[in-house]
Amino acid sequence: MQVSVNRKDLKFLPDFSRVIARFLYTGDERALDIIRSVLNMSDKKTSTALKQVLRDFSMRHRNISKIFEKHFNNITHLFKQLNVDPESLVLIQKLLIGSYFTMEYSIEASAFFNPSMVEHPDQSETGAGEKRVIISFRATGEGHISSIVFRMGILDRDNNLSIRPVGKMLEEAEHIWRHKYDKKSFRSKLDEMKDFQGIFPSGLILDKLNDKFTYGELYRCIEEDRKTIKISALKETFFDQIMWLASSHYELDFSWDTNISERVIFPVSANETNGIEDARFVKFRDNSDDVIYYATYTAYDGHSILPKLLETRDFCHFKILPLHGEIAQNKGMALFPRKINGKYAMLCRLDGVNNYIAYSDQITIWREAKLLQQPKFPWEFIQIGNCGSPIETSEGWLILTHGVGPMREYVIGASLFDLDNP
Template structure:
């Protein structure tokens, strides 16, 4: 195994990373009058100006230093509540507006439980770097209250000699915005927007639609090159409603506006899909796991429509007897497509391996590691789900593969693995 190529840096869950989110009350009054929401608004309206001022002072003393532009957030939330309740209010002053907004917000610790299952792509901005360095953008699965998963990001820099530097997280995190109907979104495509003043390292994408209600899980990002030469960042992730799963696409060119698009077809009812970074033979291609235990090669003329594909790979070695799956989008090398895989063996121990697929016909297997290239050992064994190492995507850096990976469904570690050595272990 190649565990010796691990980088010493480790990222862990952090309950201090919080954002302000809308607090959704039951809008229907169930026959009673007024509704809970209207009762709250009326209670603030009945306060004297001094009482409202003192209440707001207390709220701001508790929360203003913990969030970015807190008063503005409260004012925006007030405007939303007035529209939702169809209120026609006189000028009540900024302090009562902010206080009403505060009653309809709450603080959410989005990474309190776990930080795991990263993927990585070249950053959209590569200016000012020498040829030995690459700016990176990493996605992370952040798990908070209620075990609900969201998508967080972290920017950094890697060098071809195995150095890794992560940008500092900003003091305040901000959630992406979408046209707000106070949680009454319908399933279907949704566009979310990063705030103009927020860095990617401080941006979080939360579940929005009913299909996503219980989480956005395991984003596998790729830097996709279209036939016309234009580039787009495209990721696949699992939307979890609490009862059902479906695969969806994240699409963006600049990470300012981000489309979240459900996929169609039989294959989209499964998780763990990974997109090739370009068309092959004029068609889009994916790696999927349609039956929960084997790898399949999927092809399509439409990037958001995927039917069942052809069997590509079955478990073969003891460390993967239970099941195999992909560990992110294939990576293009001169030798072929390098596909990182995960295998599950005895005692539900996860390990990471690799296969090499033909560049022109990825249905052809050229090589496969008989032993894992990375497996849980020592400190990597302990966590929320022990004995698991897992990545959702790696990238090439010179003659190495840079691979961030999740440890025990709890934290994130990093490895630089020589490509020559990885290929040399294949049979």
């Protein structure tokens, strides 16, 4: 059955002028030359040069001097080669040096797509029949690197969407690496990656750690091994993969004085270097009526993908975790907004063609799935997938699908599944 669809006039377009200030590093040799050049400047010339930079960029970035200082701190290890104590430098020297290791990056230069809408956690001061909403987008910038950005709007009783003005001073979050790893689940995920099965046992490093360990403890353990034994190239790669997996756990903190449209979740960990792709947000309500927002997304490093889970309650603080299990190896996972029969439920596509459903007692571990839906109509013969998390209605779970047909044309479909046994 065909459904009549009326397109709204509202359009979301990329804006290449939306930029973030990123750390720039082109190698030790060039970095040392830059540091020497600044240190050889007089105080007056240093001050004049810094004032010019601040005039040019302070209106484009919130607290640009803090960014310069952060980027200066990223390269303080180089000062040993110059026999200079970085703490002996005055602030204007630190800031000017930091500015040379900073660049603007246009986050929407290439594309702006893949929206996902959820109800805003704050519904105060909304009119009758209105809902305040948050829309996430995949923003793709220079080098085809994807990040997550947001817009806020109001949806009225007639489904008209009005978007609030978009801020221009974009900001990345503070990255926090304080996760406590569980040895059992970490070992399981490492074994699932299979690259080194039969060559190195996962216990090579993990057996030296406690049942709960931190990123720093893992790093120090690997560094000790590197110092005490001769490391082959293959073993070095194995160590890199352990740290690659460990870096997938982190937290993000945004400043409360930022507009939500100014918050950018940019790739942080080693497994995200080529982008954060296809976030599917959902407002999840547990049995105690507590609300948490989750988003499944795909981390991509240019070679491998890693399905991950993002968690937040306020869209200021986020936790990021990898998804584990035999079926957590592919793209397109979408979480149901509540448990079904006491279990978490997830839509997924294991074989690149069909829709599956999976259940789990733990939100980060997914072991088994069963076939839910196969291509049936000509417009979806190539493959079928979900358009996001299911929507609960009185008649059942409404699942929007995307089907791929002739000429690789994408078509949106809709299916209804039983509430208790989808």
